[in-house]
Amino acid sequence: MQHEGRELLLQVKDLEVRFGTKRHPFIAVQHVNFDIYKGETFGLVGESGSGKTTIGRAIIRINPTSAGDIIFKGEKINGPISKELDRRVTQQIQMIFQDPMASLNERAKVDYIVSEGLINVAKDMPRPQREKSVAQALADVGLLPEFASRFPHEFSGGQRQRIGIARSLIMEPEFIIADEPISALDVSIRAQVLNLLSHLQRKKGLTYLFIAHDLSVMRFICDRIAVIHKGQIVEMSETEKLFANPLHPYTQALLSAIPLPDPLLERNKKLIIYDPACHDYAVDKPRWQEIEPGHFVLANEQEMEGHREQLATSCRISS
Amino acid sequence: MSEAVKTPDTILQVQDLNVKFSLRGRVLHAIRGVTLDVQRGESLAIVGESGSGKTVLTKTFMGLLDQNGWVDSGSIHFEGEDLAAFKTEKDWLRIRGRKIAMVLQDPMTSLNPLKTIGGQIGEALELHQGLKGPAADQRIQEILLDVGIEEPARRMKQYPHQFSGGMRQRVVIAIAIACQSRILICDEPTTALDVTIQAQILQLIRDLIHKYELTAIYITHDLGVVANIADRIAVMYAGDIVEIGTCEEIFFDPRHPYTWALLSSLPQLGRKGEALYAIKGTPPNLFNEIKGDAFAPRNPYALNIDFEQRPPYFDVSPTHKVRSWLLDPRAPKVEPPESLKRIQAQGGSFYEHC
Ligand SMILES: Nc1ncnc2c1ncn2[C@@H]1O[C@H](COP(=O)(O)OP(=O)(O)OP(=O)(O)O)[C@@H](O)[C@H]1O
Ligand SMILES: Nc1ncnc2c1ncn2[C@@H]1O[C@H](COP(=O)(O)OP(=O)(O)OP(=O)(O)O)[C@@H](O)[C@H]1O
Ligand SMILES: [Mg+2]
Ligand SMILES: [Mg+2]
Numbered sequence: 001m002q003h004e005g006r007e008l009l010l011q012v013k014d015l016e017v018r019f020g021t022k023r024h025p026f027i028a029v030q031h032v033n034f035d036i037y038k039g040e041t042f043g044l045v046g047e048s049g050s051g052k053t054t055i056g057r058a059i060i061r062i063n064p065t066s067a068g069d070i071i072f073k074g075e076k077i078n079g080p081i082s083k084e085l086d087r088r089v090t091q092q093i094q095m096i097f098q099d100p101m102a103s104l105n106e107r108a109k110v111d112y113i114v115s116e117g118l119i120n121v122a123k124d125m126p127r128p129q130r131e132k133s134v135a136q137a138l139a140d141v142g143l144l145p146e147f148a149s150r151f152p153h154e155f156s157g158g159q160r161q162r163i164g165i166a167r168s169l170i171m172e173p174e175f176i177i178a179d180e181p182i183s184a185l186d187v188s189i190r191a192q193v194l195n196l197l198s199h200l201q202r203k204k205g206l207t208y209l210f211i212a213h214d215l216s217v218m219r220f221i222c223d224r225i226a227v228i229h230k231g232q233i234v235e236m237s238e239t240e241k242l243f244a245n246p247l248h249p250y251t252q253a254l255l256s257a258i259p260l261p262d263p264l265l266e267r268n269k270k271l272i273i274y275d276p277a278c279h280d281y282a283v284d285k286p287r288w289q290e291i292e293p294g295h296f297v298l299a300n301e302q303e304m305e306g307h308r309e310q311l312a313t314s315c316r317i318s319s
Numbered sequence: 320m321s322e323a324v325k326t327p328d329t330i331l332q333v334q335d336l337n338v339k340f341s342l343r344g345r346v347l348h349a350i351r352g353v354t355l356d357v358q359r360g361e362s363l364a365i366v367g368e369s370g371s372g373k374t375v376l377t378k379t380f381m382g383l384l385d386q387n388g389w390v391d392s393g394s395i396h397f398e399g400e401d402l403a404a405f406k407t408e409k410d411w412l413r414i415r416g417r418k419i420a421m422v423l424q425d426p427m428t429s430l431n432p433l434k435t436i437g438g439q440i441g442e443a444l445e446l447h448q449g450l451k452g453p454a455a456d457q458r459i460q461e462i463l464l465d466v467g468i469e470e471p472a473r474r475m476k477q478y479p480h481q482f483s484g485g486m487r488q489r490v491v492i493a494i495a496i497a498c499q500s501r502i503l504i505c506d507e508p509t510t511a512l513d514v515t516i517q518a519q520i521l522q523l524i525r526d527l528i529h530k531y532e533l534t535a536i537y538i539t540h541d542l543g544v545v546a547n548i549a550d551r552i553a554v555m556y557a558g559d560i561v562e563i564g565t566c567e568e569i570f571f572d573p574r575h576p577y578t579w580a581l582l583s584s585l586p587q588l589g590r591k592g593e594a595l596y597a598i599k600g601t602p603p604n605l606f607n608e609i610k611g612d613a614f615a616p617r618n619p620y621a622l623n624i625d626f627e628q629r630p631p632y633f634d635v636s637p638t639h640k641v642r643s644w645l646l647d648p649r650a651p652k653v654e655p656p657e658s659l660k661r662i663q664a665q666g667g668s669f670y671e672h673c
Pocket of ligand 2: 342347368369372373374376387
């Protein structure tokens with residue numbers, strides 16, 4: 001397998017998150033399994049409400065888990081953990097939040113917003129040192145040091161998203177969960193923020209969990225992608241393999257929905273609509289299976305046969 | 320473009336339109352001399368980055384400018400009247416919703432949360448087509464099916480909050496159909512939706528344009544989504560249309576450096592391991608007087624004259640006009656960026672394997 005010899009950073013095993021009450025539970029995600037290796041960008045894609053943010057928040061310990069394990073650098077980090085481990089997790093795993101307009105405290109100055117996390121873990125850090133860290137974090141995301149004394153509403157969408165990124169970088173994390181960091185932004189600013197994330201990854205050896213609902217961006221930025229539908233991962237693979245051979249019908253629907261910047265192709269494109277009723281799972285139950293090295297799909301035996309055939313044909317065509 | 324003759328095909332004709340806002344004692348020049356002919360039955364996309372004036376331009380067609388804004392000069396001809404000269408709300412009520420309808424980004428703002436879906440469509444049918452009772456009920460169900468809502472008999476009795484975001488969007492479109500509106504303006508109607516739903520709504524709008532002979536104006540900041548529905552595309556920058564042409568002309572033969580920049584920054588054209596193209600700098604401050612070509616300070620191909628004098632429109636073809644000095648015969652010849660060739664070379668390879 002391609003990942004042999006690479007360092008495992010995060011493992012999610014059979015994760016389940018429930019909301020609601022004991023009597024009326026709502027299972028937001030279940031049977032979620034994936035591994036993330038050091039230095040890679042792992043993508044999580046799925047429609048609105050599928051549970052992407054819930055998974056991110058479970059990893060940073062905001063959402064309690066109801067089953068399964070989350071293992072970071074060999075240590076279990078969900079459920080009750082020691083104070084010392086909690087501090088390490090808070091520092092080493094950071095999340096960039098979905099909506100740059102809503103996620104910044106409007107009444108605080110940029111200086112405070114960016115250093116808030118630092119204040120929480122290193123209470124007695126001297127002020128000059130803290131100011132230096134803020135200036136460095138702002139510089140890392142391409143903002144001027146004097147922005148520190150301004151308020152969030154004085155910035156454009158792209159600049160606010162950068163402030164959100166600076167806020168996580170100041171913690172010197174190893175792992176960043178970027179929750180739809182660009183979907184609230186104008187196209188012209190999206191490219192800036194994506195380039196910044198790639199640049200920081202190279203410079204600081206960061207690992208990303210990149211959450212999005214748009215596959216066109218993911219192809220460009222992710223090494224591997226997991227597709228989630230209604231709280232369950234239905235397919236996972238290296239990016240190019242997923243684009244070459246999408247097996248699960250939901251993945252195919254997502255791919256067919258990517259808008260093509262070409263009028264001739266786009267007008268003749270056939271939109272695939274996913275209907276969960278297309279599965280016949282009454283007797284033959286679906287399982288999470290590895291169909292080719294590193295390529296997993298949720299399917300029953302009958303579907304697996306079809307998938308194997310599809311892979312065999314596509315190999316014949318490409319060789 | 321300014322000499323555009325009014326042909327029988329033109330449903331809406333905008334001429335040298337200027338819109339201003341007054342804000343804390345200062346004046347913001349939001350629309351700077353837009354001239355545009357909208358053809359009957361076409362689907363026109365208006366694209367441009369945030370703040371370029373897409374929403375303000377189309378709001379003037381419906382008398383929906385905010386209190387602090389006004390049409391400073393210019394005209395908007397529609398069915399023999401100049402909408403820019405309208406003074407009273409009574410005038411607008413003849414147009415708004417009845418002849419020109421708008422679908423907004425957040426459909427909740429256009430729907431009444433306290434009335435059933437069927438009730439809201441029925442109201443429009445009664446007001447605009449005089450339909451009542453069982454005839455109206457039947458028509459409501461037909462329209463709901465037209466916009467892709469299954470089980471219309473059950474659905475028409477439900478309230479907006481019982482519908483998903485994509486379905487609410489469809490209901491707003493259904494109401495526009497019930498009003499028999501001639502022009503449907505869709506202002507980024509899909510940005511709040513996920514991609515699969517977005518693609519379905521786009522296809523729906525395209526089908527309805529044909530079925531009901533609508534004229535559609537589709538507003539978005541993302542050029543990537545309009546290839547499917549647009550017959551023509553107008554590219555806006557800083558309150559002005561800098562390039563307009565057929566969909567093919569804009570995607571395959573763009574001429575304005577701003578259009579090049581918009582196309583180049585599409586992630587679909589990105590390559591792994593290479594930086595995505597990003598437009599440098601920020602759009603101009605519309606409180607200030609703009610001299611020359613508004614895009615010049617961000618334009619790597621800018622000529623000296625771009626900083627001095629506003630370019631006129633140059634015709635590339637009878638359907639393709641560009642406001643850029645680069646099209647002047649005396650200008651040096653520049654090639655569009657290499658990455659744009661990927662539009663033809665790469666566009667289709669996204670999913671063609673499946
Ligand atoms: N704190 C909560 N209490 C109750 N239900 C919740 C809570 N947080 C999330 N949910 C529900 O869990 C499901 C998954 O939500 P989540 O926010 O993870 O979706 P998402 O994939 O991030 O969607 P989006 O693309 O819209 O951000 C949804 O049905 C949501 O309503
Ligand atoms: N009520 C108002 N008062 C002052 N300025 C306004 C007002 N409404 C709009 N503007 C300004 O007019 C310009 C054009 O705004 P408009 O909303 O048309 O942009 P847009 O192209 O629709 O952008 P977006 O993609 O963000 O919706 C902007 O500079 C905006 O700040
Ligand atoms: Mg989310
Ligand atoms: Mg707008």
